[in-house]
Amino acid sequence: MSNGKPSEEHHPMEALLRMDRIPHIWCSTCGLGTSVSAFALALEDLQYDLDKICIVSGIGCTGRVAGYVKLDSFHATHGRAIPFATGLKLANPQLKVVVFSGDGDLIAIGGNHFIHAARRNMDLTVICVNNFIYAMTGGQVAPTSPLGASCSTTPYGNYERPFNIPHLAESCGAVYVARWTALHLRRTAKSIAEAMRKPGFSVVEIICPCSTLYARRNRLGDGLELMKFYHENSIIKHGADPRDVDIDFQSPIVVGKFVDRDRPTFIDGYNRAMTAKLGEKFEPYGVAPAEVHDG
Amino acid sequence: MKADPKGVLTGEHYLDGDHACAEGGLAAGCRFFAGYPITPSTEVAERIAERFPMVGGIFIQMEDELASMCALIGASWAGAKSMSVTSGPGFSLMMENLGLAAMMETPCVLVNVQRGGPSTGLPTLPGQADMMQARWGSHGDYEIIAISPSSPQECFDFVIDAFNLSEQWRVPVLVMTDECVGHMTEKVVIPPAYEIEVVPRRYTTLPPSEYLPYRPDPDMVPQMIKAGDGYRIHTTGLTHDERGYPVMSAECQEQLVRRLVEKIRLHADQIIRFEEDEIEDADVVVVSYGISSRVAVRAIALARKEGIKVGHLRLIVVWPFPEKRIHELAKKIKAFVVVEINYGQMVYEVERCAHGQAEAILVPHGGGWVHDPADILEKIKEAAR
Amino acid sequence: MKFWRTPLDSDRVKVPHGRIHIIVERCKGCAYCVEFCPRDVLEMSTEYNQKGYHPPYVKVEDDCVNCRLCELLCPEFAIFCTLKEEEEVGNKEEVGHVESRS
Numbered sequence: 001m002s003n004g005k006p007s008e009e010h011h012p013m014e015a016l017l018r019m020d021r022i023p024h025i026w027c028s029t030c031g032l033g034t035s036v037s038a039f040a041l042a043l044e045d046l047q048y049d050l051d052k053i054c055i056v057s058g059i060g061c062t063g064r065v066a067g068y069v070k071l072d073s074f075h076a077t078h079g080r081a082i083p084f085a086t087g088l089k090l091a092n093p094q095l096k097v098v099v100f101s102g103d104g105d106l107i108a109i110g111g112n113h114f115i116h117a118a119r120r121n122m123d124l125t126v127i128c129v130n131n132f133i134y135a136m137t138g139g140q141v142a143p144t145s146p147l148g149a150s151c152s153t154t155p156y157g158n159y160e161r162p163f164n165i166p167h168l169a170e171s172c173g174a175v176y177v178a179r180w181t182a183l184h185l186r187r188t189a190k191s192i193a194e195a196m197r198k199p200g201f202s203v204v205e206i207i208c209p210c211s212t213l214y215a216r217r218n219r220l221g222d223g224l225e226l227m228k229f230y231h232e233n234s235i236i237k238h239g240a241d242p243r244d245v246d247i248d249f250q251s252p253i254v255v256g257k258f259v260d261r262d263r264p265t266f267i268d269g270y271n272r273a274m275t276a277k278l279g280e281k282f283e284p285y286g287v288a289p290a291e292v293h294d295g
Numbered sequence: 296m297k298a299d300p301k302g303v304l305t306g307e308h309y310l311d312g313d314h315a316c317a318e319g320g321l322a323a324g325c326r327f328f329a330g331y332p333i334t335p336s337t338e339v340a341e342r343i344a345e346r347f348p349m350v351g352g353i354f355i356q357m358e359d360e361l362a363s364m365c366a367l368i369g370a371s372w373a374g375a376k377s378m379s380v381t382s383g384p385g386f387s388l389m390m391e392n393l394g395l396a397a398m399m400e401t402p403c404v405l406v407n408v409q410r411g412g413p414s415t416g417l418p419t420l421p422g423q424a425d426m427m428q429a430r431w432g433s434h435g436d437y438e439i440i441a442i443s444p445s446s447p448q449e450c451f452d453f454v455i456d457a458f459n460l461s462e463q464w465r466v467p468v469l470v471m472t473d474e475c476v477g478h479m480t481e482k483v484v485i486p487p488a489y490e491i492e493v494v495p496r497r498y499t500t501l502p503p504s505e506y507l508p509y510r511p512d513p514d515m516v517p518q519m520i521k522a523g524d525g526y527r528i529h530t531t532g533l534t535h536d537e538r539g540y541p542v543m544s545a546e547c548q549e550q551l552v553r554r555l556v557e558k559i560r561l562h563a564d565q566i567i568r569f570e571e572d573e574i575e576d577a578d579v580v581v582v583s584y585g586i587s588s589r590v591a592v593r594a595i596a597l598a599r600k601e602g603i604k605v606g607h608l609r610l611i612v613v614w615p616f617p618e619k620r621i622h623e624l625a626k627k628i629k630a631f632v633v634v635e636i637n638y639g640q641m642v643y644e645v646e647r648c649a650h651g652q653a654e655a656i657l658v659p660h661g662g663g664w665v666h667d668p669a670d671i672l673e674k675i676k677e678a679a680r
Numbered sequence: 681m682k683f684w685r686t687p688l689d690s691d692r693v694k695v696p697h698g699r700i701h702i703i704v705e706r707c708k709g710c711a712y713c714v715e716f717c718p719r720d721v722l723e724m725s726t727e728y729n730q731k732g733y734h735p736p737y738v739k740v741e742d743d744c745v746n747c748r749l750c751e752l753l754c755p756e757f758a759i760f761c762t763l764k765e766e767e768e769v770g771n772k773e774e775v776g777h778v779e780s781r782s
Binding site for chain 2: 018020021050051054067070071073074075076079083084085087088089090091092094095113266270274281282283
């Protein structure tokens, strides 16, 4: 993220990071830092007023993202990033609200919030970093762990069918759904920017290497080996039917932009319905800059 | 400052307690409501859903109570006064993010229209058995404020008070009513907006370069900002320092938790409210709150007729608990008779604060209805002996 | 840079050259930058940083075209590029073969 001219002394990301918290806690060869860079690149492209962008994370390795990014940043309870973001967005619709969290946080404990935010087309951008495992707590099976993957709570291999996140998002009503790997960072950045421009519930899944737990437990080398795997085994297929993008253990990964469609957002629907019923008595919500409701 | 007239339905109304809670919120300036339907509290949400479009508020029925409570916190950080309502089972779900609100020091108001429990219990009948959950329900150490109305008028008044306390001390405030008060219809007088005092949010006047989100003022409460104002703050449910940054150390934990607790404990005298009646000559003091206090009044009248010197201490703010006053009274009287619709909750607080100098006698009730005044009278007689 | 045949738009194209900055103490030695640099500019050092990782070093800076891939891939925000100069393409000699890089 450049703040004007490139400097010879400072990393351009420093403008967007809380440098007093760097180095971050993520392991060597974890792809989370790279995912944050993709987000920064998207912001560079969007040129939005950074003061009006909020980032909300839940709990887990990805949950720490909010703590490193120098925006109004909120680190909520486990699974609750989406409802927290919903509150922020509805109370001040002028804010751009991004949820940056992990697969376990968003799809397991936060799964109910995810599907309902998609259904009501809440105007949020969800960046879901999927590393196929609960990394922060030591490598337990996740709702995204591929069949057969070894996790600390599936020591004989995972026997539960995982969620296909793009399919879940699409079937619940998300207006924009893309999947990339941490290696595809320019494409990820482009998707994040598109998602943030798109009114409504948008989801960008980033397949991300976890070296310490997923790669190690499954004898896949380290994060670098996984990045090489993505390099060789990602199939870019824009417009692919999300039903066909399941991920099996070490199978080729279909990436691309799968969904880009228009539906009225929650606030659009609210304003439309209230205007129709109440006419003059109703002043459309969130159209003018939001008032300060402090009494 | 004074209330925004837009939300104030000035006049004399015939309202039930639930609707009065909704009007209290509107009058206090609440413009964000997230909730999930649950008997016997749903009427609050229904009235808000009907009224909000006309006053520029936003109502959302969330997917569950976990989400509702969390959405309040988000909305509050975006600058809205936010509120939700629930009952027992939903209250249990909200405990998770009630803790987050306490940790992030987020003003918001939660009404619990109590019903019989445990579990699904008695959805349509009253209880007062969530009182300890109100105090201790979320994990970890924190202080909370809870206020207990006994009539629809008080539902209106106390929800405004709850918002004011919440803004002043930056804590979630609980309004602990019950099915009986919630569904009781009485006259409610809503004053004109200029007569309603509302506490504004404690927004900082410092520039972003000097502002630290958790640096406390002399009264131990930090100043707030709202998202989008350029402060680029971080706030977290993790133990954090004055910058709002997570710090995993015993020292930071000590500093933070101590302040979260002491900002309420050391200011308890400013927060606590109760009412006393016929207490001067009393040998026995009935302690009650909410609907039980109205039943207790009848029992006290009967006891006085029989010549028993009995007084009444009605708790309005139940948390923090008026320990000093109970201790003072304990030195002068024989016993407390505690009337509450449960098998013993606040009675233990009374017992604790009496320091063994007066007995604390419970009039137990499993829930589902209010006490029979005769049962209270019997305990008063036992206490006076 | 040499060409088999001078491109038709060579008078308009400029090839950027980057200067690579490595913040050695921030590096956790993942080698993403070394592995994925399209011009093989970097190599892992045998030296250790304070954390005990091997940071990369710049092998041939002249080959860097300031694409910033290393900067963006680096999970530690430990490497970045700045533009050193832009080379005019127009007056390069034709050598009759494509220089192979790999």
